[in-house]
Amino acid sequence: MITIAAAAAFLATFNETFLNVAFAPIMADFGVDVNTVQWLTTGYLLVAAIFVPVANVLYRRFPTKALFISVTGIMVVGSIIGALAPDFATLLGGRLLQAIGTGLLTPIGMNITLAVSPRHKLGMNMGIMAAMTTLGPSLAIVLSGALLTIAPWKTLMWVFAALVLIVLIAGAFVLYTVVELGRPVLDIASFILVAVALIGILYGVSAAFGGNIVISGGAIIVGLLFLWAFIRRQNRIANPLLDLTPFQTAAFNRGVAMTMLGLLFVFAMNVTIPLFLQAARGTAPLSASLTLAPGILLTVVLGPIAGRWFDRFGGRFSIPLGFAVMAIFVGLVGLAAGQTSLVLFGALYVPAVLATAFVIGPSQTFALSHLDERSSPHGVTVISTSFQIAGGVGTSLAAGIYGMVSQMQLDAGQAEVDSLITGFRAAAILVIVTSVIGIIIAIRAYAARKPQAQPAETSAPQSAIAGIMKTDVYTLQSSDTVLEALYKFTSLGISGAPIVDQNSQLVGFISDGDIMRYLSAAHPSSVNFYSFAVHEKQELDDAMQELSTLNIMQLATKQVISLPDTASLADAIAALSDAHLKKVPVTNRDGSMVGIISRSAVNRLAIANYLETEHQAQLVV
Known part of the structure; x- marks a missing residue:
């Protein structure tokens, strides 16, 4: 395909x-x-x-x-x-x-x-x-x-x-x-708006060197006006021709x-x-x-x-x-x-x-x-x-x-x-x-992929992230094989782990989903890893043999979004929500990983704060 x-x-x-x-x-x-x-x-x-x-x-x-x-x-x-x-x-x-x-x-x-x-x-x-x-x-x-x-x-x-x-x-x-x-x-109206917008802009640019600056400038202005109208309409109608949500992501x-x-x-x-x-x-x-x-x-x-x-x-x-x-x-x-x-x-x-x-x-x-x-x-x-x-x-x-x-x-x-x-x-x-x-x-x-560290004087936000950060983090070495990673996942009951090099520097992240997607592509006869683990022992043996020689960095996400240990709780929430992540590693000034903050930890903190507030209110009543 x-x-x-x-x-x-x-x-x-x-x-x-x-x-x-x-x-x-x-x-x-x-x-x-x-x-x-x-x-x-x-x-x-x-x-x-x-x-x-x-x-x-x-x-x-x-x-x-x-x-x-x-x-x-x-x-x-x-x-x-x-x-x-x-x-x-x-x-x-x-x-x-x-x-x-x-x-x-x-x-x-x-x-x-x-x-x-x-x-x-x-x-x-x-x-x-x-x-x-x-x-x-x-x-x-x-x-x-x-x-x-x-x-x-x-x-x-x-x-x-x-x-x-x-x-x-x-x-x-x-x-x-x-x-x-x-x-x-x-949406026909959106189609007409974007058509006039693109025709105006592209025609204006192509005509700019034809000698008539007035026509060129007018075409570009008309195109930009219709583009503005198109954008406004996409944000207001139920079925937009083009969903503009990708533009909310700076990357x-x-x-x-x-x-x-x-x-x-x-x-x-x-x-x-x-x-x-x-x-x-x-x-x-x-x-x-x-x-x-x-x-x-x-x-x-x-x-x-x-x-x-x-x-x-x-x-x-x-x-x-x-x-x-x-x-x-x-x-x-x-x-x-x-x-x-x-x-x-x-x-x-x-x-x-x-x-x-x-x-x-x-x-x-x-x-x-x-x-x-x-x-x-x-x-x-x-x-x-x-x-x-x-x-x-x-x-x-x-x-x-x-x-x-x-x-x-x-x-x-x-x-x-x-x-x-x-x-x-x-x-x-x-x-x-x-x-x-x-x-x-x-x-x-x-x-811009790494949030910037907060100034040293913002001690309150620092203590906020430290309060919910998990410090006993399971990590994998960049030299490990995928089979070793899979063994650690099953033995520890986790679904993913950060990867560090010999200097404890964060170099990647791998999840069981990364491994499952690889197996699905390499062994298309299986719907997922666990189906042939039960029914096809020979295929399971072949897959395990393959994973035993495959380095985890070949499947891992290399450009990992992380937080400095000086980040505020607001930084953590932004990193988790903007990038749609479940976990974000935390590193110190030297780049070594010191912990991990998860979406569930933030949720627990928010719920605990809400319940505490409600409890205090009930006591007052």
């Missing part, structure tokens, strides 16, 4: 740039100018963004297989209409039908991945999804350039229809319903921001590099596209590896490092733009695009991992919408800055090639600035 979801995500994003290289022959066939033909991309992104929120309603209302077949079927029909189009209007209509499928298909695929992924493999599987969504728009430019050298542009529409049909047939055999279905209602917001900044890099470079190489260096379309190919292909391989890295170590260092590599090597690519060597240009771009594997997928996982099961589908909708917005904004900003700066240099009397080099470097600076912003957000995201 994850393979089908990844293939669908690839095709949905692949089609966003598949026609870009064919703009010249399309203009010649239908007699349209560049401002008209660009709507094949701009209109596509707008419609896709509008339909993303609708996917969440459909996903929770209709069976997964039937929904998947219907959505991919829309994309096939749109492709056939485009291939047979006698004029530009018909081609645009078929293109917008494809966009409806894209807007629905991307979040559906991500929801399927979230639903079927074991927790210990979530980062890897989201890394695969991120690699596919990054690969799609990049590889489309390469493949379309190759096809156009041997066939007319309408061949692209037929090829895409065939690819989607293959995925449709595979989904019909593999998929099954993975969510509890209900009858959510599609989710930061994860979405990091994802969008990584995607902005991909779309910005995908549009400016081919434009620059063809215009300034006279490179053929296929050669310009092939310059992107090595980094693109390597990113596909690195995506799952980056996901496994995130599963094991988190993104505290890898995400900021990814943004830093993007900034450094895009800067070097900008410098190499003034050189004649195409090999040097392409080689310097490879590390920059590889770094996106450590940014986009891990940032998505970081954002969604902070949501509960009810909010996750809404979080997926937000991220999928942000993908289209980042694509539209990244393409418009990069192309707009490139064109505007180049024209300014030409008007100032600079040579054409030098003007184009300056324009490309300006677009590179845009990416450098957004990458630096990504570094700052990533550092703040992980710094």
Whole structure:
């Protein structure tokens, strides 16, 4: 199912740039100018963004297989209409039908991945999804350039229809319903509000460099006003189109921001590099596209590896490092733009695009991992919408800055090639600035995961947490196996334990639920661990043998939310409620664990205080 979801995500994003290289022959066939033909991309992104929120309603209302077949079927029909189009209007209509499928298909695929992924493999599987969504728009430019050298542009529409049909047939055999279905209602007024909001904002950004600042600014203002009305309506109606509760989680917001900044890099470079190489260096379309190919292909391989890295170590260092590599090597690519060597240009771009594997997928996982099961589908909708917005904004900003700066240099009397080099470097600076912003957000995201220590003078709150903190805590060593952890759980009657290293530093947390989810994935014939413990001794022996060699850190949660021993009772309540936790470890100034505070301890304190107050009141009466 994850393979089908990844293939669908690839095709949905692949089609966003598949026609870009064919703009010249399309203009010649239908007699349209560049401002008209660009709507094949701009209109596509707008419609896709509008339909993303609708996917969440459909996903929770209709069976997964039937929904998947219907959505991919829309994309096939749109492709056939485009291939047979006698004029530009018909081609645009078929293109917008494809966009409806894209807007629905991307979040559906991500929801399927979230639903079927074991927790210990979530980062890897989201890394695969991120690699596919990054690969799609990049590889489309390469493949379309190759096809156009041997066939007319309408061949692209037929090829895409065939690819989607293959995925449709595979989904019909593999998929099954993975969510509890209900009858959510599609709020038409909300759909209209969000449609106008996104169209206004994205059109305003794309038109900002067209010379008419008044129209651009007006469109953005109208879009923001309708967005404000949409948000107000979602908070007031019983069946909102988009549940905005994920935005109440600061970590989710930061994860979405990091994802969008990584995607902005991909779309910005995908549009400016081919434009620059063809215009300034006279490179053929296929050669310009092939310059992107090595980094693109390597990113596909690195995506799952980056996901496994995130599963094991988190993104505290890898995400900021990814943004830093993007900034450094895009800067070097900008410098190499003034050189004649195409090999040097392409080689310097490879590390920059590889770094996106450590940014986009891990940032998505970081954002969604902070949501509960009810909010996750809404979080997926937000991220999928942000993908289209980042694509539209990244393409418009990069192309707009490139064109505007180049024209300014030409008007100032600079040579054409030098003007184009300056324009490309300006677009590179845009990416450098957004990458630096990504570094700052990533550092703040992980710094905010631990509550800050209270000042020394707040002695009252310190005594409050000390009064309910359990100090005789059972811990596991980071070198223990999963079987040893399971033995400790059963012998001590506990359901989970913190993990410390040889220096007593807190490095993770593992629960029996983590182990059960792993066994369910590794041994799908069992409904749960205890069923085959009774009925299938051989399977039990195999599972125990596997757990005896598996280190607990491979299943544990690495980025553990903890409290300093100077925290107040209010800090403890906030940590338990905001992150939906049952227990929170407590550490001292050196990072060593000194205790644990649980939700039940807080509840007992609250009830005891209430009963004591009521008892005193009764005595007074």
